[in-house]
Amino acid sequence: MTPTQPIGVFDSGIGGLTVVRALRRHLPGEDILYFGDTARVPYGTKSPETVIRFSRECFHFLLQRKIKMLVVACNTASAIALPVLKETVPIPAIGVILPGVAAALRVSRARRVGVVGTQATIGSGAYERALREADPDLFVTQKPCPLFVPLAEEGWTRGEVPQKAADHYLKSFVEEGIDALILGCTHYPMLRDVIAAAVGERIGLVDSAEETARETAALLKSAHLDNPAAGGGSCRVFVSDTAQRFEAVGSAFLGEPLGEVQMVDQSDLPWYER
Numbered sequence: 001m002t003p004t005q006p007i008g009v010f011d012s013g014i015g016g017l018t019v020v021r022a023l024r025r026h027l028p029g030e031d032i033l034y035f036g037d038t039a040r041v042p043y044g045t046k047s048p049e050t051v052i053r054f055s056r057e058c059f060h061f062l063l064q065r066k067i068k069m070l071v072v073a074c075n076t077a078s079a080i081a082l083p084v085l086k087e088t089v090p091i092p093a094i095g096v097i098l099p100g101v102a103a104a105l106r107v108s109r110a111r112r113v114g115v116v117g118t119q120a121t122i123g124s125g126a127y128e129r130a131l132r133e134a135d136p137d138l139f140v141t142q143k144p145c146p147l148f149v150p151l152a153e154e155g156w157t158r159g160e161v162p163q164k165a166a167d168h169y170l171k172s173f174v175e176e177g178i179d180a181l182i183l184g185c186t187h188y189p190m191l192r193d194v195i196a197a198a199v200g201e202r203i204g205l206v207d208s209a210e211e212t213a214r215e216t217a218a219l220l221k222s223a224h225l226d227n228p229a230a231g232g233g234s235c236r237v238f239v240s241d242t243a244q245r246f247e248a249v250g251s252a253f254l255g256e257p258l259g260e261v262q263m264v265d266q267s268d269l270p271w272y273e274r
């Protein structure tokens with residue numbers, strides 16, 4: 001492996017672009033290959049077996065393109081599949097759960113942390129386990145917010161409807177006295193404004209993207225795989241189904257023009273487990 005090879009990033013769809021945005025800011029010299037599994041999004045409502053199978057296929061798609069490191073930019077896949085991927089992965093790999101936990105522990109003074117995510121992420125208990133491992137006395141409360149993903153995918157992130165959804169899901173967190181809320185889904189940072197309005201300013205919102213980018217940089221450095229270029233890194237985006245909606249809202253997630261989105265033939269995905 002050499003430092004000039006790209007970093008591979010995958011998500012079930014578009015949400016992982018919020019992580020790519022942070023990676024691009026922290027590592028401007030790195031080339032990034034992003035795979036959004038738009039044919040099979042959402043992962044958050046699927047069984048662990050299915051999430052693991054899909055994640056292995058995404059990973060192998062990127063591995064075929066000679067990535068030097070894997071970033072699982074999906075909380076659902078990080079919670080359920082990353083431990084399995086790590087057993088077989090021949091390259092450095094990182095997810096978004098532990099970086100999110102590290103960031104939350106820095107934010108919370110009251111030691112009362114809330115977590116929101118997909119049904120699969122919350123059901124896996126991955127955040128709760130990691131938070132309690134870091135601090136056994138921590139108060140942890142969590143809730144799935146399934147409507148947030150389609151709202152973000154739709155680009156419907158402001159106004160009455162997303163605000164009502166946020167108020168409905170998040171009211172109980174205010175009553176429980178938390179002071180940090182982990183946005184445990186890579187789609188949720190797109191709804192940051194309505195989430196902040198629902199919980200009020202005393203609760204700090206924790207988005208794992210920044211911390212994931214910092215940890216990716218550190219991991220590359222320690223493996224002597226960091227690209228020495230100071231800038232000029234590229235970002236190539238692949239999807240497994242029609243790119244139309246992805247192109248329509250992708251730039252807002254990425255924070256810069258998306259460029260060409262390449263749709264891969266699904267026969268290009270290694271369906272080897274079937």
Ligand code: DGL
Pocket residue numbers: 011012013015016041042043044045073074075076077118121149184185186187
């Ligand atoms: N981006 C996924 C995550 O972070 C959520 C979308 C999905 O359900 O696939 O969990």
